[in-house]
Amino acid sequence: MSLLHISEPGQSPEPHQRRLAVGIDLGTTHSLVAAVRSSAAECLPDAQGRVLLPSIVHYAAGGAVETGYEAHARAADDPANTIVSVKRFMGRGVADVAKYGALPYRFVDAPGMVAIETAAGLRSPVQVSAEILKALRARAEESLGAELFGAVVTVPAYFDDSQRQATKDAARIAGLNVLRLLNEPTAAAIAYGLDNASEGTFAVFDLGGGTFDLSVLRLTRGVFEVLSTSGDSALGGDDFDQAIAMHWRVTHGLADASGRDTRRLLAAARAVKERLSSAESADAQVTLSWGQQLHLGLARREFEEITAPLVQKALGPTRKALRDAGLAPAQVDGVVLVGGATRMPHLQRAVATFFGREPLVNLDPEQVVALGAAIQANALAGNRAAGEDWLLLDVIPLSLGLETMGGLVEKVIPRNSTIPVARAQEFTTFKDGQTAMAIHVVQGERELVSDCRSLARFELRGIPPMVAGAARIAVTFQVDADGLLSVSARENTTGVGASVVVKPSYGLTDDEVAAMLRSGFDHAQADRDARALAEQRVEAEGLVAALRAALAQDADLLGPDERAALEGGIASVDAARQGADHRALKSAVEALNRLSEPFAARRMDRSVSRALAGRRLDEVPVK
Amino acid sequence: MKPDFTRNHFELLGLPVSYAVDAAALDRAYRDLQGRVHPDRFAASGEAERRVAMQWATRANEAYRTLRNPIDRARYLLALKGYDTGEESNTAMPPDFLMQQMEWREAVAEGRGAHDPAALERLRAEIEDARAEMHALLARALGGDRNYDAGCSLVRKLRFLDRIEAEIDDALEAIAEGAGGAHPAATRKGHD
Numbered sequence: 001m002s003l004l005h006i007s008e009p010g011q012s013p014e015p016h017q018r019r020l021a022v023g024i025d026l027g028t029t030h031s032l033v034a035a036v037r038s039s040a041a042e043c044l045p046d047a048q049g050r051v052l053l054p055s056i057v058h059y060a061a062g063g064a065v066e067t068g069y070e071a072h073a074r075a076a077d078d079p080a081n082t083i084v085s086v087k088r089f090m091g092r093g094v095a096d097v098a099k100y101g102a103l104p105y106r107f108v109d110a111p112g113m114v115a116i117e118t119a120a121g122l123r124s125p126v127q128v129s130a131e132i133l134k135a136l137r138a139r140a141e142e143s144l145g146a147e148l149f150g151a152v153v154t155v156p157a158y159f160d161d162s163q164r165q166a167t168k169d170a171a172r173i174a175g176l177n178v179l180r181l182l183n184e185p186t187a188a189a190i191a192y193g194l195d196n197a198s199e200g201t202f203a204v205f206d207l208g209g210g211t212f213d214l215s216v217l218r219l220t221r222g223v224f225e226v227l228s229t230s231g232d233s234a235l236g237g238d239d240f241d242q243a244i245a246m247h248w249r250v251t252h253g254l255a256d257a258s259g260r261d262t263r264r265l266l267a268a269a270r271a272v273k274e275r276l277s278s279a280e281s282a283d284a285q286v287t288l289s290w291g292q293q294l295h296l297g298l299a300r301r302e303f304e305e306i307t308a309p310l311v312q313k314a315l316g317p318t319r320k321a322l323r324d325a326g327l328a329p330a331q332v333d334g335v336v337l338v339g340g341a342t343r344m345p346h347l348q349r350a351v352a353t354f355f356g357r358e359p360l361v362n363l364d365p366e367q368v369v370a371l372g373a374a375i376q377a378n379a380l381a382g383n384r385a386a387g388e389d390w391l392l393l394d395v396i397p398l399s400l401g402l403e404t405m406g407g408l409v410e411k412v413i414p415r416n417s418t419i420p421v422a423r424a425q426e427f428t429t430f431k432d433g434q435t436a437m438a439i440h441v442v443q444g445e446r447e448l449v450s451d452c453r454s455l456a457r458f459e460l461r462g463i464p465p466m467v468a469g470a471a472r473i474a475v476t477f478q479v480d481a482d483g484l485l486s487v488s489a490r491e492n493t494t495g496v497g498a499s500v501v502v503k504p505s506y507g508l509t510d511d512e513v514a515a516m517l518r519s520g521f522d523h524a525q526a527d528r529d530a531r532a533l534a535e536q537r538v539e540a541e542g543l544v545a546a547l548r549a550a551l552a553q554d555a556d557l558l559g560p561d562e563r564a565a566l567e568g569g570i571a572s573v574d575a576a577r578q579g580a581d582h583r584a585l586k587s588a589v590e591a592l593n594r595l596s597e598p599f600a601a602r603r604m605d606r607s608v609s610r611a612l613a614g615r616r617l618d619e620v621p622v623k
Numbered sequence: 624m625k626p627d628f629t630r631n632h633f634e635l636l637g638l639p640v641s642y643a644v645d646a647a648a649l650d651r652a653y654r655d656l657q658g659r660v661h662p663d664r665f666a667a668s669g670e671a672e673r674r675v676a677m678q679w680a681t682r683a684n685e686a687y688r689t690l691r692n693p694i695d696r697a698r699y700l701l702a703l704k705g706y707d708t709g710e711e712s713n714t715a716m717p718p719d720f721l722m723q724q725m726e727w728r729e730a731v732a733e734g735r736g737a738h739d740p741a742a743l744e745r746l747r748a749e750i751e752d753a754r755a756e757m758h759a760l761l762a763r764a765l766g767g768d769r770n771y772d773a774g775c776s777l778v779r780k781l782r783f784l785d786r787i788e789a790e791i792d793d794a795l796e797a798i799a800e801g802a803g804g805a806h807p808a809a810t811r812k813g814h815d
Contacts, residue, residue: 019667149667179666223654319799323792380666391658418688420662420681480677481662543669597671604675607659612637 019149021381023373028210034374059118079104091162104259133174150177152377156211157183158231185215187372200333210236228324230317237341244269403440632686642765735794
């Protein structure tokens with residue numbers, strides 16, 4: 001037998017075995033997938049050499065689904081069944097979607113999130129997004145030649161909990177193991193910072209198709225620390241198209257154009273907008289549904305005038321993020337532009353004026369997010385090269401709180417807190433003998449509950465009757481490294497507990513996701529079982545390898561009985577791995593995970609203790 | 624099993640238990656610790672290790688956040704010494720400070736009403752001066768003097784300065800938004 005590998009906790013136990021991991025930029029208008037190949041990140045092209053996949057899904061009667069360019073070709077003729085910019089509907093209710101004005105879809109007010117009635121049946125935005133992710137996953141597996149270990153999926157930094165949860169659900173339905181949800185501007189900063197070996201304070205100005213983020217980061221010796229983030233999850237390049245289309249509607253008297261004509265006007269508006277980035281004026285021909293030919297033109301000066309309010313709108317969150325970071329515009333060492341919409345000259349000018357410096361544009365603004373996500377995915381999968389030792393510290397964009405008496409919000413975790421973060425807040429009863437308490441979790445900065453987003457409602461029951469004010473109910477918020485919240489509550493004098501993973505108000509339940517997962521596979525039960533078994537085996541192998549490496553290193557942390565139990569658990573997983581029953585393997589893995597928890601805790605404690613001991617030795621003053 | 628969290632924030636970061644903190648040493652210690660415990664280091668590990676990593680990284684963030692902010696650090700140090708700053712319950716303030724509070728509040732309201740960002744910025748500078756003075760007093764009270772009662776009183780005053788600065792920020796934000804008001808036709812407000 002060869003020598004045992006001894007690795008640091010968290011590193012791959014078998015460094016020669018690279019795990020394939022990709023970064024996915026799931027964008028409003030188009031999406032990309034990238035991977036680190038031979039030490040450099042690159043976007044993976046389709047068979048025609050195109051890296052962008054239009055974020056468009058077409059549903060035909062009978063259930064056939066097309067994505068990307070094929071779906072795009074349907075948009076003009078079958079707008080109701082061709083879903084574009086679905087990202088805007090993620091985690092959103094009917095009232096939110098109404099703000100987008102006339103859209104050619106048949107929205108259904110499904111519980112939690114809107115759904116769209118298509119020729120192939122009712123589809124949630126989560127399922128539509130999953131189709132885009134499936135297409136990217138297939139592209140990646142084809143070009144990398146193997147199954148993916150996992151993916152980092154990017155989200156706008158300003159996405160709230162519902163939107164993040166919806167994105168993660170979409171990835172699960174697409175069969176992706178989500179290693180991390182990563183904020184788009186942070187992903188861009190990774191790609192940019194590692195590429196340029198930058199140090200200092202940077203602002204990432206990210207105007208995508210439908211979302212705007214401004215993040216302020218401090219880059220120091222391999223640490224990417226987000227100081228603050230702000231944005232608008234309903235502001236993007238699409239709005240500039242809408243503004244042009246609206247202008248034409250007014251100037252050409254097209255107030256009541258149909259869904260199909262709206263789509264054609266928007267397509268023409270986008271083409272004109274893109275040409276105006278380099279030309280002084282541009283025009284387009286549109287044939288309306290009643291046969292009328294329209295010649296539509298726009299000068300750059302006109303375009304800049306009608307979209308000036310949109311540019312101004314992006315500067316509000318920019319100011320707010322700088323204020324939250326405690327910085328003046330002049331204290332920023334560099335401004336990085338991200339997102340296709342930042343190609344517009346008047347936007348670049350406005351950013352340059354605001355910061356008093358020319359923004360950096362040396363990376364492709366459309367690819368940089370996917371590239372950063374790929375670099376992070378590669379590191380998370382355990383493929384870090386020696387010396388590639390950087391750390392990412394991100395924040396939550398919006399405060400999390402609870403409803404208190406009178407419809408007011410009590411903030412529990414303030415915005416821009418570094419994640420992961422947990423905070424507990426104590427509440428008490430207001431009536432004698434009160435035995436239940438309704439807990440309403442909200443997200444946002446406003447003081448009134450009605451102005452914030454409702455994330456979840458749950459009830460803590462079984463509080464023993466006491467006089468008003470005697471109970472001590474601790475509500476704990478935990479936000480994980482994906483920026484996702486879970487909430488638990490406990491009555492501290494008696495220990496009555498309740499816990500909830502926050503998704504009910506604007507999300508899908510686990511059962512709904514499971515149902516979508518099932519319906520997403522067109523294959524027979526046997527195929528599904530084979531796939532589940534393959535996935536479980538990968539997970540089991542990873543777990544056993546990591547535990548063996550940990551035992552080789554830290555077995556002294558276990559008593560003889562504990563060690564025997566752990567070895568027994570490993571043996572059970574090994575035995576189940578040989579079998580064909582994915583359920584048996586799953587429960588063996590779960591049992592081993594539970595069994596290994598004290599060991600994991602002690603190992604981490606030892607790692608921290610050693611670091612502290614080392615530091616004390618280093619810092620003995622030299623006299 | 625919960626991780627062993629018996630160390631206090633100072634011990635966790637290998638720093639002496641003291642109000643005076645070397646900011647560079649604090650930053651370095653925090654990054655070293657996160658480098659070891661952050662969930663990103665364990666994304667490919669088993670569920671147990673991922674959970675433990677999240678708990679530790681949460682703890683590291685809490686320690687860093689508390690020690691980096693002088694008021695939070697003072698409050699935390701006082702709690703370790705057995706003193707409660709009583710910011711919610713104890714609103715007693717010396718009369719001269721109460722007078723000063725009222726003047727500042729009025730100045731914020733005036734600056735806001737008159738849409739005068741310059742006046743608000745001047746007020747902020749004045750408050751920053753007062754803050755610097757109080758921080759010096761706090762360092763003395765919690766350092767050589769070991770006067771923890773005085774420390775509690777200073778934390779309460781500084782907490783008030785934080786609030787008034789937040790009011791100034793709000794006022795400035797309101798003025799900036801009023802000035803840069805978006806065109807109604809192009810406004811598509813999501814949520815704030």
